Amino acid sequence: MLRNSMLVPLLVVLLGSTTAFATDGYFSLGYGVKSQGIGGVGIALPQDGLAAATNPAGTAFVPDRADVGLTWFSPDRSAQIIGNAFGSDATYDGNGQSNFFIPEFGFIKKINETISAGVAVYGNGGMNTQYASNPYARFGSTGTAGINLEQLFVSPSVAYKLNEQNSLGLAVNFAYQLFSAQGLGAFAGASASPANLTSNATDTSTGWGVRLGWTGQVTPDLTLGTTWASKINTSKFSDYSGLFANGGSFDIPENYGVGLAYKFAPVWTFAADVSRINYSGVSSVANPLSNLTVLGNPLGSANGPGFGWNDITVVKLGVSYDYATNVTLRAGYNHSGQAIPNDQTFFNILAPATVQDHLTFGGTWKTSTSGELSVAYTHGFKNTVIGVNSIPPGNPPGFGGGNANISLEENSLGVAYGWKF
DSSP: OGGGSTHHHHHHHHHHTOOOOOSBTTBOSOSSHHHHHTTTOOSSOOOSTTGGGTOGGGGGGSOSEEEEEEEEEEEEEEEEEESOTTSOOEEEEOBSOOOEEEEEEEEEEEOSSSEEEEEEEEEEEEEEOBBSSOTTGGGTOOSOBEEEEEEEEEEEEEEEESSSSEEEEEEEEEEEEEEEEESOGGGGGGBSOGGGSSSOOOEEEEEEEEEEEEEEEOSSSEEEEEEEEOOBOOOOOGGGTTTSHHHHOOOBOOEEEEEEEEEEETTEEEEEEEEEEOGGGOHHHHSOTHHHHTTOOOBTSTTOOOOOOOOEEEEEEEEEEEEETTEEEEEEEEEEOOOSOGGGTTGGGSOOOOOOEEEEEEEEEEOSSSEEEEEEEEEEEEEEEOOSSOSOOSSTTSOOOOEEEEEEEEEEEEEEEEEEO
């Protein structure tokens, strides 16, 4: 276990000022402040030291540089229960904490004319809710309710230039996760391990995966790219083996995508990415609640219920404009499919990742020949998933029927400084 290794203090410091967030499902909209300002685009448009987080092949086209940044993130989470036979009908505010800070770091160095190496450190994704008024209180829960999931990636990378136009890249993704849950006592009778269901200490999990990529300058004005990241099989959250399927397993799903960047005028660049996140490959995320109520698989069992999420496709569009020799402006739009089905909203009160549409703005000011300051603002438009037959009827394992409606709205502001060397 890494718990006692030299790496843990660094990870704790990096995660200490962050907490979980949700954009494209629970994945980040984009990696790096520059990418955030242009809708999260990055597969064919490497811009800074965080390029390897999206496509490691792109680092071959980024000059030697380092980048550090911090993003303020503010989600607004809420839930509503209606038509419940146990009297839980009410609107619930999940904003026990409203302001979070997410750091990032990137470094790229050319080794020779064909090989570039680097490392990117960033928050991959997560989720946080904290309900002072417990939505599950009428079913037997006590205290506040909520979860906190955080995922930090450390991704050393290498890119190899096949020629002046094409490169291949490899990043090794080391994932470090933190998780805690509280106020879920109502589900104790439906858990394979009630002592490891809720209100335990923050648990940690680690795992390894890879990201591969290709970037090709097809014409002087058109660049294409593609990338694929493996599923990361992580160690289990043993303190929550009675909550997550397969004894506390919470792996990180496979994802992949294609992108293009087209310079349609000397000062204008259009970019677009289409990516896919395969949440269905992770049982604790994808298994529906009906695995408990219909199939009789308790929480924490091999086929235990999860959040019932679907795979999603994400479309990212962006444009950049070189307003002056030292100023670049950016704007973008990000749309993702809906991961949460209408009949899975009851358990997703804990993880209401409902936002589908984002509008982003950003810019970079070159403060000197080697330094630059970048900013990005993102608004995730409020979206509500209306429950349809989402609360199991009857007595335990039922919960009195009715529906849960869940909502999320987001704002974020990122600032980063980068310098070439």
